[in-house]
Amino acid sequence: MALTVSFLRDSCMLTGLSTVGRKAELLQKLISTPVHTTKNVLAVDLGIHNLAVCSLSASKQGESPVIHHWLMDDLCRPDNVFGVKWSGKFELPEIADLAYQLLARLHVLFQPQYILLEKQRFRTGRATIPEWTLRVNSLECMLHGIHYAQRQIDSAKPQSRLLAINPKQAYTYWSRTTDCHVTGQTYANNKSCRVDLVRELLATNQLVLKLPNGESQFQQFQKEKDNITKHTPKKRQFDLADSALLGLAWIRWQYQLQTFQSMYTDAIMTAKSDPNSRKKLEPLVTQVN
């Protein structure tokens, strides 16, 4: 195993880390990023009208993660499945109330140890920013703020970790490790490919469904491919697929990162004791120690 830049970049891609940086920086990142091992992960595809969550558990490497809940709803609906009651007003105090309730309900419903919140993009450089996007950004910021405050105020209480996950890393991971072209095409085609990918993962038992009775809206993932376009009522499949892919990618990244960290530690130890390879690795070893 040679610690080439290209190898390190691939390692970063496989562990959900940015592939930008110099050799020593990449290695540093791979070695120092903490590995999260956990049972209950809640992946959230954030939206106000389209909130999708996927609750997964992963017991150990080599076993397929299990989806226990997979839900999507419109937070503006009075009887939404998340049990959030909201005024529907987009003033800041009202969005704060929505965020506070939502976080509480996600904890009650899914008892997550890790909440993975898909990072919203600001989409700068476009002629206009849709107001809706900015409202979702506000909700995202408030969720982070509220979660941070809760951990500060009541630090004794066992609480979840809230992580902001860049969806780009997940899409890159899936397009590099599967035959599905989940990026690089049109919006609708990318989305459609992601639904196909989830179907494939379910069909090959790389993802296992153990949903309670009543969560039947996902059986469509088992069905034949329909003619899905952006504007069909099946749009919710897209968001459900995204939440599952985010959760599964993140779980795999943790396993990969664990594996790589032991590999690198061994490599660095070897380099230290072997004068020849030591010389070659010197700049890295110095930096990462």
Place this chain on the structure above:
Amino acid sequence: MALTVSFLRDSCMLTGLSTVGRKAELLQKLISTPVHTTKNVLAVDLGIHNLAVCSLSASKQGESPVIHHWLMDDLCRPDNVFGVKWSGKFELPEIADLAYQLLARLHVLFQPQYILLEKQRFRTGRATIPEWTLRVNSLECMLHGIHYAQRQIDSAKPQSRLLAINPKQAYTYWSRTTDCHVTGQTYANNKSCRVDLVRELLATNQLVLKLPNGESQFQQFQKEKDNITKHTPKKRQFDLADSALLGLAWIRWQYQLQTFQSMYTDAIMTAKSDPNSRKKLEPLVTQVN
């Protein structure tokens, strides 16, 4: 006093309320908006590199509000006057940490009963949104989220109220009630007019300065008008002026609202007992009861 639409619009303008709406809606707003009477008000002109705060107290109507603290600094500076220590990283958890610290420090330093946070504008419709603007928006959302969470978690503890104030209402108020053209000109001229207005308010004792020793950066407000442009180091005057104008306008709105509410209540009571004027006011009376 005739309850004409134009009179009600003016009343809304003088109390910081939006002047949009039908007659009955305007009256409803003027009657039902709660009046905040308080001693310690902290007006915040939000920014990361340019955070300006003005801490004012107002004992009763007719007496000029007093500025007790009037500070401005760059939160990225390690020894900023607010005592905030921050990584300078713009990842969401780091902005949450900044917001949490800032809120705590503002409470410690100024013991405000009301924190007036100038509402950030998303500036949609422009070709691009500066990334910096969006970062400040994130900070704003987090401050609201954290404050909301703190009030929920520790509701027994006496806490401040955090209000989002639309700066447009303040600028409209000042341009309508003074000779200063604080809106409608170029950016630099508007800003410059606002600095002039604060100088005028100080010179005529409508605002009283009682700053502790050491807060000397404001003495420039007393000096002769310099050739101020957007890019001079005097830019900080602009933000300081805005925070003072926001705080003073809000205090005046509360007094006005109190006055108007007793006026309207009297008018409605009279209308009820007098059959003639009652007929004229009937639609309003029905709606506001």
